[in-house]
Amino acid sequence: GAGVSQSPRYKVAKRGQDVALRCDPISGHVSLFWYQQALGQGPEFLTYFQNEAQLDKSGLPSDRFFAERPEGSVSTLKIQRTQQEDSAVYLCASSQGQGAWGYTFGSGTRLTVV
């Protein structure tokens, strides 16, 4: 597609529920990144894929967070047993090559845990 598409745009989850956030990168983009942006803060790195390989997951805050990109295109970020501190905007970005200077960001998914 023309841009990075994320769905849903908004998600309200009850504490303890599992959620799945989807990212459709630009077609052909090799690299895919997930970021978490808490209210009033800058985005923080969660994880990075090169094609289907998850090369860096150092930013995932706990083992409740899991990301996958099984066919090297669409990616899903899953959060199990959501907590209130998980409330944030989750941003996805893709890049044609391995360098981050060609990032294109999606509009994000705003997750609110109540």
Place this chain on the structure above:
Amino acid sequence: AQSVTQLDSQVPVFEEAPVELRCNYSSSVSVYLFWYVQYPNQGLQLLLKYLSGSTLVKGINGFEAEFNKSQTSFHLRKPSVHISDTAEYFCAVILMEYGNKLVFGAGTILRVKS
């Protein structure tokens, strides 16, 4: 550890006045530097980037930034702002030795008043 400091959380300015948004980073090695803009409920849009070469970088919408290695700064400037420049601005860096992930500052909200 790498970090990015944006010294001002909010900058109010009148329309057609000049503006400077400050960014400092902590690193003694080579860096790649970026400025992103985020409009309400939207993703991040790249304004400009410094990878190498000339330390004065020109970006979109009339913005420019200067890389100062000795002061480890990358301040963003615009000689005359418009109401439409009201948004949040993020400085970000990449240290290639830590992979190609962007590390963001906390952001500066630019409020342009008429």
